[in-house]
Amino acid sequence: MSRENALINLIGIHKSFDETKALDGIDLFIDKREFITLLGPSGCGKTTLLRIIGGFESPDEGQLLFEGKDILDVPPFKRPLNTVFQKYALFTHLNVYDNIAFGLKLKKLPKAEIETRIKRMLQLVKMTGYEKRMVDQLSGGQQQRIAIARALVNQPEVLLLDEPLGALDLKLRREMQLELKQMQQHLGITFVYVTHDQEEALTMSDTVVVMNEGRIQQIGTPKRIYDEPENAFVANFIGESNILSGTMIQDELVSFAGGEFECVDSGFGEMQPVDVVIRPEDVMLVGEDVGQLTGEVTSVLFKGVHYEMMVQVGDYSWKVHSTTMQPAGSKVGITIVPFNIHIMHKEESSHEA
């Protein structure tokens, strides 16, 4: 996975805490100016990976190359990257100005330069005029902006962000997501972003790295990850899915839920057990007599833009999203177009999520 001209190369990273494996063989490269997101459930190792890049943790095994040179022995305060921490980690004994100036003063920059840089930063994060405020008098969103300014003012080549929006409410999150993305494009620096929120990852990133149990599950663009999940874990974690056990009868023909369906996948062999993934919005409800499957609507929920209906077919309960509602208790037919049927290899038995 490593690549010569990448900015950061992680090669064969292993890390355990006591007996638990946090990272189990991570290979990953990060390009210059890339917005890359490490996405996964809590405990998947994404924060540990970020902390290894930042220098706060050292791996048991593996290499971390920055512009081709191994920097594992470089202490965090000498690494050319900065971090925005989970709960901001602002210095409560300093005001906004001194928080942002912290890194610059350590570099012994002239006072005038510090001032102009801070001014520019406060403009960037839309906090002009807050210089003298103490940080504990700021709202969560404002503290977030100061934490970003404090990191960015040092003009790092890479900014590491550890669930930076986790403590904000939904509306503020959406705003900040946009702003962060704009900032990243405007400044042209690399962002390594950690989150457990798949929507956030899909909106902001150039590349999404889906992780689980210390391993990378899939790397790709948001669109590719959403449309072509490589395994049931990714499919389930990214968006909602119906995942059924099936059998690949032959290329482009799969059987599941008691029916046979045409699909577009091939190369799985014949009569092979597979997982079949179908997004709820790809399940079409039709008349009882024209569907490929028939079932009964058991519940209906209005979700704002669409209805979410559960449809019982045999012993599997399908999740269906549709803008037209079928009342609970009605008999319906289900059709799925071949293009929307995603076939993946069976997960090893370990996985049950």
Added chain:
Amino acid sequence: MRKFLRGGYLGLLLTFLYAPIVVMIVLSFNASKSRAKWGGFSLQWYQKLFTDTAILDALWLTLRVALIATVVATILGTLAAIGIHAMKKKRANVLMSVSYLPMTTPDIVTGVSLMLMFVFVFGLVYRVSVAIGHPVQLSLGFGTMLMAHIAFDTPYVLFSVMPKLKQMNVNLYEAALDLGCPPLKAVRKVILPEIMPGVVTGALLSFTMSLDDFVISYFTSTTDNNLSMIIYSAARRGIDPSIYALSTLMFLAVLVLLIIINKRSALENVS
């Protein structure tokens, strides 16, 4: 009605607590030495107090011991807290349990154990010094009392600082490193300001414990007396009204100190 009854109860309690103190204050101004009759207002016991070199020496010694012990204990204890906080959980737990030990050990046992240790070490020093031909006979005094005070003060600093460290955002120290601050500087510039309230509490606690200590000083010093030791021996000898004068002054000192502390914390609460 309820408030009245409760107030009455607290009033009775206050009477119980203050009657002896008030009596002492009144008697400190009594011209007559007898406690039977009021011989008129006089400051003679205060005069006597301020010319009593034994008491003045003890006061000076008490202040010196308390001050030096507080400074050393605060530094030792704060560093210890930062160090233990950075350790793995298991080791940290062991150290914290051991630190708890001197706080549960009765003063008298702490006192005799330190005395045993000092006498034991002094015996070794004496034997070695005789062997090399320069006999050195050390005795229990200022130095040993000071070391004992540092030993019993330090855990209090540790236990005052530790909660502040635990409250601190775990990433704060890392944030400083991340911004280019070397580790030692990060401790000074970021961790120390965060835990300052705990350090101050620990220092104040140490200072009052040292000022007030009797039992441990009593066993670890024979040549030098602190104020508590002077009071104890005066009390054993019988009544001396200049001790009343001393009590009155110390009561006033504590009162003023508490009022200042209270005002300060009240102000902090407002702002």
Added chain:
Amino acid sequence: MKRSWFAMPYIAWMAMFTIAPLLLVVFFAFTNADGQFTLINLRNFFDPTYLSILWRSLYLAFFCTIICLLIGYPAAFFLASKDFAKNQALFVLILLPMWMNFLLRTYAMMSLLEDRGIINNMLVSLGFERLELIGNEGAVLLGMVYNFVPFMILPIYTALKKMDTRVIEAAEDLGANPFNVFRRVVFPLSIPGIVSGITMVFMPAVTTFAISRLLGSGNFWLFGDIIERKFLESNDWNFGSALSLIMMLLIIASIGLLNKADAKQEGGGAW
């Protein structure tokens, strides 16, 4: 430089001034004057004289703790209640004696109780007989209660103050009358305060020697007195160490017992 190294000076200091002295106590307790291993010191303790002294120390400390609890709980409860919550001055006033040297407080008590003290003088001037108020167990008990009652009030007060008032409102909402609110909610939640109060009173009470010496006039001995005498008067360090060891084990056992009771109360709580 690793941050965990910051604890090194402290660890060295503790090893020298806490661990080593306590080990010396253990060593002396199990050896004779010639340094040979023996159990005679421990055996000597099980002599009726010493057992009765231990018994006296225990029951005096026990009664002292009970009386302090009976006086202190209502006081803490009233102080923390809405009636007086805003009255900071009252709170400071009740706790102020705690900050005064306990020997001075004992000295004040002496002046009241002595044969020629204030109370007896008043009795005589009113035409009554002099009473023997000092030199007995009652006087020592009174002195202990007087000295230690603030140490019972403070932790209970803190526990009561810390209580979430919404819990009380919830109990009322669920139909508990004031008595039931107290019995089922307030009191159980204040148990940690009671436990630390009991520790803070029982421990100094059972180990004291100064109070018993001053208010008991040397007419009888407590456990602390014999330890002091073995070390400073009869110079029998081996037996003194054995007694210290026993006292320490006694204290550790009672603290352990208390904490266990507390943990049970809190449903296996967080100790």
